[in-house]
Amino acid sequence: MRQTIAERIFTKKCGKIVVPGEIVEADVDYVMVNDITGLPAFEEFEKLGKKIKPIANKIVLIPDHYVPNKDVPSAKQAFAMREFARKYSIKNYFEVGRGGICHQIMIESGFVAPGRLIVGADSHTCTYGALGAFATGIGSTEAAGVFAMGKLWFKVPESQKVIIEGNLKEYVCGKDIILNIIGDIGVDGAIYKSMEFYGSTIKNLPLSDRITISNMCIEAGAKTGIIPPDEKVFNYLSGRVRGGYDPILADADATYLENFHYAAKDMVPMVAKPYLPSNVIPASECGVEIDQAYLGSCTNGRIEDLRTAARILKGRKVHQNVRLIVVPASKDVYARAMREGIFEIFLESDAFISGPTCGACLGGYMGVLAPGEKCVSTTNRNFLGRMGDAKSEVYLASPATVAASAIEGRIVDPSEVKHEK
Amino acid sequence: MKNKMKGRAWRFKDNVDTDQVIPAEYLITGDPKELSKHVFEKVRPDFAGSVKVGDMIVGGKNFGCGSSREHAVRALMGAGISCVIAESFARIFYRNSINLCLPPVECTMEVKNGDLLDVDLVEGRIQNLTDGRLYSFRQFPSFAILIMQRGGLMRYVEDSCTE
Numbered sequence: 001m002r003q004t005i006a007e008r009i010f011t012k013k014c015g016k017i018v019v020p021g022e023i024v025e026a027d028v029d030y031v032m033v034n035d036i037t038g039l040p041a042f043e044e045f046e047k048l049g050k051k052i053k054p055i056a057n058k059i060v061l062i063p064d065h066y067v068p069n070k071d072v073p074s075a076k077q078a079f080a081m082r083e084f085a086r087k088y089s090i091k092n093y094f095e096v097g098r099g100g101i102c103h104q105i106m107i108e109s110g111f112v113a114p115g116r117l118i119v120g121a122d123s124h125t126c127t128y129g130a131l132g133a134f135a136t137g138i139g140s141t142e143a144a145g146v147f148a149m150g151k152l153w154f155k156v157p158e159s160q161k162v163i164i165e166g167n168l169k170e171y172v173c174g175k176d177i178i179l180n181i182i183g184d185i186g187v188d189g190a191i192y193k194s195m196e197f198y199g200s201t202i203k204n205l206p207l208s209d210r211i212t213i214s215n216m217c218i219e220a221g222a223k224t225g226i227i228p229p230d231e232k233v234f235n236y237l238s239g240r241v242r243g244g245y246d247p248i249l250a251d252a253d254a255t256y257l258e259n260f261h262y263a264a265k266d267m268v269p270m271v272a273k274p275y276l277p278s279n280v281i282p283a284s285e286c287g288v289e290i291d292q293a294y295l296g297s298c299t300n301g302r303i304e305d306l307r308t309a310a311r312i313l314k315g316r317k318v319h320q321n322v323r324l325i326v327v328p329a330s331k332d333v334y335a336r337a338m339r340e341g342i343f344e345i346f347l348e349s350d351a352f353i354s355g356p357t358c359g360a361c362l363g364g365y366m367g368v369l370a371p372g373e374k375c376v377s378t379t380n381r382n383f384l385g386r387m388g389d390a391k392s393e394v395y396l397a398s399p400a401t402v403a404a405s406a407i408e409g410r411i412v413d414p415s416e417v418k419h420e421k
Numbered sequence: 422m423k424n425k426m427k428g429r430a431w432r433f434k435d436n437v438d439t440d441q442v443i444p445a446e447y448l449i450t451g452d453p454k455e456l457s458k459h460v461f462e463k464v465r466p467d468f469a470g471s472v473k474v475g476d477m478i479v480g481g482k483n484f485g486c487g488s489s490r491e492h493a494v495r496a497l498m499g500a501g502i503s504c505v506i507a508e509s510f511a512r513i514f515y516r517n518s519i520n521l522c523l524p525p526v527e528c529t530m531e532v533k534n535g536d537l538l539d540v541d542l543v544e545g546r547i548q549n550l551t552d553g554r555l556y557s558f559r560q561f562p563s564f565a566i567l568i569m570q571r572g573g574l575m576r577y578v579e580d581s582c583t584e
Contacts, residue, residue, distance in 0.1 A: 363445050
């Protein structure tokens with residue numbers, strides 16, 4: 001057997017040896033929908049008729065995009081989710097005040113574990129690969145199909161191997177690594193494929209940075225982005241994970257479609273300019289004046305990200321022409337930031353702090369940009385009109401770069417702002 | 422699923438993302454007709470007003486990248502689009518299209534806005550009736566054909582659950 005992690009997970013789930021390109025039907029461990037993708041899934045499911053009941057223990061419902069309800073239509077969407085949970089006694093429903101961004105909740109609440117097969121009606125479901133799961137985004141209708149059947153059709157993907165070796169420079173983090181890679185291979189560089197990450201740099205990265213890397217694999221078109229699970233993952237899951245799990249690693253002689261090698265020492269803080277995540281330049285060469293800085297999202301809204309930004313913001317003020325919006329990814333992140341005094345640092349620097357939601361990331365709720373406005377953001381997409389008007393611009397960067405840029409009023413390399421150690 | 426279709430082409434470039442197809446602020450319904458009022462609103466404001474039933478989208482590489490929002494496929498279907506042709510598709514958009522029976526045809530072709538196209542899904546052939554050029558494309562995977570012939574994923578699910 002010379003199988004990659006993705007192939008081994010499908011082999012286990014299907015109970016037979018699978019090969020890339022083969023279409024299989026496989027049992028999934030969990031299916032997640034959010035408030036936006038949930039409504040069409042519930043409608044499709046109800047069309048099946050009264051005889052068919054959902055497999056309630058596999059379903060996770062997490063409202064995060066437009067909650068607390070921003071208007072009457074979004075209130076109806078959130079209501080539909082609540083009602084679906086009640087009607088079918090779905091216990092895994094995370095009401096406003098008990099949850100946060102769906103992907104952070106899936107990880108924090110122990111749904112994600114090595115070797116599991118998880119689908120979610122949200123493209124960033126690929127995030128869970130950071131814990132050694134095979135997880136991928138699907139549509140609403142197929143989520144409804146999984147509600148009923150507990151399984152789904154998959155094309156077993158080919159795999160790419162990314163190897164990163166060496167020590168990272170100060171301020172260079174997971175976000176910079178994945179922006180470097182997307183800049184290199186392009187927004188369709190991993191289309192239909194599973195990316196797997198190896199090397200000493202990845203091994204030494206904290207789990208939160210690994211989560212950022214897996215999260216943005218979809219921005220290269222990947223089906224998922226898997227990191228071999230190790231002690232860091234097992235320790236994180238201890239006392240947290242629901243049920244048992246079986247870590248799956250690649251065979252020693254696994255064959256990959258392509259191999260990519262990177263040296264950590266060559267990487268610097270990066271910025272992805274509009275309108276593609278692959279449009280990257282070093283932050284030091286950007287210099288664009290900004291109106292808004294955004295710290296949050298499933299990509300970079302974890303406590304580690306907030307700590308990094310707070311170290312840079314401590315004792316400083318956000319530039320007079322800039323508003324800094326901070327959105328912790330979950331209730332847990334929010335509580336920790338409060339306890340650690342991080343909120344105090346943010347408030348003293350004149351940042352605005354929001355409750356945990358998807359916030360401004362997708363431009364449909366708060367933090368929306370006016371024509372001509374520019375935002376440096378720790379989110380994952382800088383598509384045309386993503387955060388508001390078609391003539392607004394989003395620049396993707398790390399928490400350190402966003403914090404430093406918020407102080408300077410223009411996009412800078414974080415090393416330009418000296419922080420207190 | 423109709424096997425043969427004729428329609429006017431709407432030409433798009435590489436990397437059309439689903440935020441372009443249907444901006445996030447309209448993701449407050451799953452209704453195709455309602456969504457179609459805002460299809461391509463930010464990038465092609467004339468589209469929703471002038472698209473006709475049967476028209477086709479011709480994109481470049483990586484069509485439908487970004488968000489998993491099935492609303493993108495629903496918005497196109499609500500606008501009357503009969504099929505999407507592209508050099509390559511982002512995978513979630515591709516899956517959504519098959520599951521909802523909007524044929525995603527992988528084909529590289531030269532086409533101008535307004536050209537009349539004749540697509541034969543069974544033969545795997547596209548003719549540009551405006552300039553006469555003929556193109557062939559690879560057949561869909563057999564499982565995708567099964568789903569589209571049954572009328573979409575939910576009919577397949579229904580049959581499987583009641584068997």
